[in-house]
Amino acid sequence: MFRNLMRARGRPGRPTITTVSLATAVTVLVTGGSTAAVAGPPAPAATPVVTRAGLDPALVAGRGADVNFVEQEAENARTNGTVIGPDRSAYTLPAEASGRRAVRLSPGQYVEFVLPRAANGITVRYSIPDAPTGGGITAPLRVSANGKHVRDMTLTSQYSWLYNQYPFSNDPRAGLLHPDWWITECQCVPSATTPYPSISTPFRPTHFYDEQRLLLGRTYRAGDTIRLTAPSGSAAAWTVIDLLDSELVAPPRVRLLAANVLAFGADPTGRRDSADALDRAIAFARRTHLTVYVPPGTYQVNRHIIVDDVTIEGAGNWHTIIKGREVALSPPAPDGSVHTGVGFYGRDAADGGSRNVHLSGFAIEGDVRERIDTDQVNAIGGAMSDSTIDGLYLHHTKVGVWFDGPMRNVRVTNNIIVDQIADALNFHTGVTDSLVAHNFVRNTGDDGLAMWSDKTANARNSFDHNTVQSPTLANGIAIYGGTDTTVSHNLVADPVREGSAIHVGARFGAEPFTGHLRITNNTTVRAGTYELNWNIGLGAIWIFALDRSIDARIEVTGDAYLDNTYNAIMLVSDWPVKDLYSINDVRFRDIRVDGTGTSVVSARSAGSASFANVDARNVGAVGVNNCGSFHFTPAGSEFTLTDLGGNDGGWLAPWLLPNTITCDDRPPVSPPPPPSRW
Structure with a gap:
């Protein structure tokens, strides 16, 4: 999601720093x-x-x-x-x-x-x-x-x-974008040092x-x-x-009884801009209750196409390509955008939003090469209730699908969303009763799939049967607040930096978690990245109390965490708020953990969790790393683990009573063997 990346915030745990050699990183990159x-x-x-x-x-x-x-x-x-x-x-x-x-x-x-x-x-x-x-x-x-x-x-x-610090630079020679931010590589806040520290370029x-x-x-x-x-x-x-x-790509789909965009002046060779022709076809289709059909070809579109109460169908996302340049705006738009580009947008929620929009069977090829968070250069945007987004290929935009609610009942299914500068999909602000299913996501520059309850809670939404691979920053799937949310049957692999596979976060000003959060039958692989600001390894699933406590009913059932770089499960609160917020009554059941670099569970917060039928093998350092909130009281850790039985592999039993503290702030990493059938 869009973020003010963590700066020199307190780190959860002891403030010891591990030096990272950028020179080594660059050498490894080149070689x-x-x-x-x-x-x-x-x-x-x-x-x-x-x-x-x-x-x-x-x-x-x-x-x-x-x-x-x-x-x-x-x-x-x-x-x-x-x-x-x-x-x-x-x-x-x-x-x-x-x-x-x-x-x-x-x-x-x-x-x-x-x-x-x-x-x-x-x-x-x-x-x-x-x-x-x-x-x-x-x-x-x-x-x-x-x-x-x-x-x-x-x-x-x-x-x-x-390159460089968030929101990044396209220049490999650039110096620090934020000289006052914490720099892990030099263990410093540069503006507080004398002389000013130098960094190797290209930086990050x-x-x-x-x-x-x-x-x-x-x-x-x-x-x-x-x-x-x-x-x-x-x-x-x-x-x-x-x-x-x-x-095996299917032949182009043909729809004869439709508002064919060619009849309204669209150019399938891509030489002329077809935005106005699409507008005319949409207007005609709404009057005549027809589908807009976009036959095979490449259509140049360099701005938003506003959609409401319309069905737009291509010949298949290999055959119908809507492609545009990024266009600078002078002056900037009222929403702060300094660029526009190709995208299909519902009306703004403040204007009532759009409804009954159905988009299918085409590709959107953008031209976004830098991250500017104020820019509305997403493939799909605005607000669309009672709508479907199906079978699209979304490429080279900032975010594939960014919905600003309130809005309800949208189905985002069977899409391929790749090579985004930021998220693949984000339900932002009051999106309810909606489904994201069978989407394939790869190479996002931020969270793959996110729900962000910013100002207004999202409710009763599901992420089901999606694949998310190789997010280069942040998480595969992230839930920031909301009510009655389900994350089920997803496959998340290979997160790279400052996030992990599945994230539950009370952060970014999100509304609280209420009702239930069910995380069910997901598989993660090679997850658990190195958190750059904290200098610790994350869990494949990590639950983070930063802005408030997490008290909703969180049930994690049937997940498989495979080949975890560090921990399988992490529950954490940030150091400045460790005595203010807790993570309470998280329930883990029927989990399989195959390989951890460090621990099955890392607890760095006050609170509690229970475990039933959590089987683990190939555990790297220790089954449980329980630091609680780092007070090391005679009564034991401030985080309580409850054994409900059936937890095989010997990972849990030795650390239960009396609330045993087993805190190694940065345990050694033992790379696990490749996962195998259970």
Whole structure:
């Protein structure tokens, strides 16, 4: 979500600092990680390895979005390049890769995938270097099928590579954006030091990856090969391939009885702006109660399209593309925006909002390359009640879907939201009775899916069966306040920095949690990042009392926390408010924890939690790290853990009575083995 990133706030726990070497981080970034292994001679083509979030699909069955494509990690494919990773350290290419590994190609090298099933379309997730002064470069990637050249893709880093402190810079040479903020790398608040500290540049590089889709022109069969080659003479010194998604793209959908935008002057070649033509088609469709149909093509749209009481349908998100430039506004708009760009917006909630809006079957390609939080440059925005957003592909906008309520009954389903500068989706302010289901999210620059009860509580909403991969900042799924919320059957993988997989936060001025919060049957993998401001490792799920206590009925049931970098479960309050707020009566039941770098549970707050049938194995340091609120009283910790039985693995029993304090502020990390079937 949009944030005033934590500055020199007190840190929960002892104020000891662990130094982080930026020079090391930059070296790892450039080299691809100290654990990189140079490949030997190319291996013969083999049975394709299909994964979901870098895992055996059997480990995540029933979790995450149903999608039309299959995922193949480059490190499992045939290559004469270099496998980089694994590495979970922020600011490195492996850390932001799916599964924390990828393949680096020098010019002339390739990676080759064997198709697991018939396909006529591919998505390539990749990274190439930035320009020396920022702004990105372009470079070719040769695509061959069964040894025959298909076409060259033009890769770009124009939408990648952010640097520095929030809200980030596009300039790798930039000095500190906020000289008064806490700087972990130098253990200081720079404005309070003499002489002024220097930093190595580029400082905190991040958001390295982008992805492109390509129709192959014909259907290839299972067992056919797709080779990606970085051509000799490429402008890119290296090309990193993270993965290939392949799918059988359906033919374009045709709707004959409709308000066809071509009849209103829209240009499917993208040479002329089609915004006014779309407005005319929408107005006609509302008068005649027809659907607006946007046939195959690329349509240039450089501003918001306002939608209300209308259905807009494309030929499929591979075939109908709405694409726009980011346009500077002079003077700024009344809402503070200094840019506009392509997006479909409901009317403002203050003006009554929109209703009965149905958008489906097209792509929105934006042009957002920097983070400006006041800009309304989202793919979908405004307020839309009694509406549906289905089957869209949202790419290169600030936020894929940002709804400002009050509004009710919206269904956001079956969308692909990738390569965003900020969130993929945010229910902001008074969104009620709504569902987000079967959406695929990858490479957000902030929370993947969020509900933020800012000023007015969200209520009775569900995030169900979504996949969120590789958020580069913050969390996969975050809930900030609200009433009667459900987070169920989601798959969240590979958060990178200052957040984790699932987050429950009393913060950002959110309204309190009330009623119930049910977190049910989710799977997280390789989660639990290093919190930059606190210098501690987070849990795969972390509950944070910053602005107030958390007293709602929170039930965490049926989750699986796999290959946790640090803790599986964390309950924490910030140091300045540790004696003011608590986290009370959280109930964990039927949980499986497979691998922790540190602990199963880390408690750094007053409060209580109960555990029933929480099974854990491959625990790194200690089952429970219970610091309470750091007073170390004779009565024991201020956080109470209750054993309700069935907690296998021996992780809990030794630490229960009398409220045992087992506080190691920063325990050593023991990387767990890969997860396996239980």
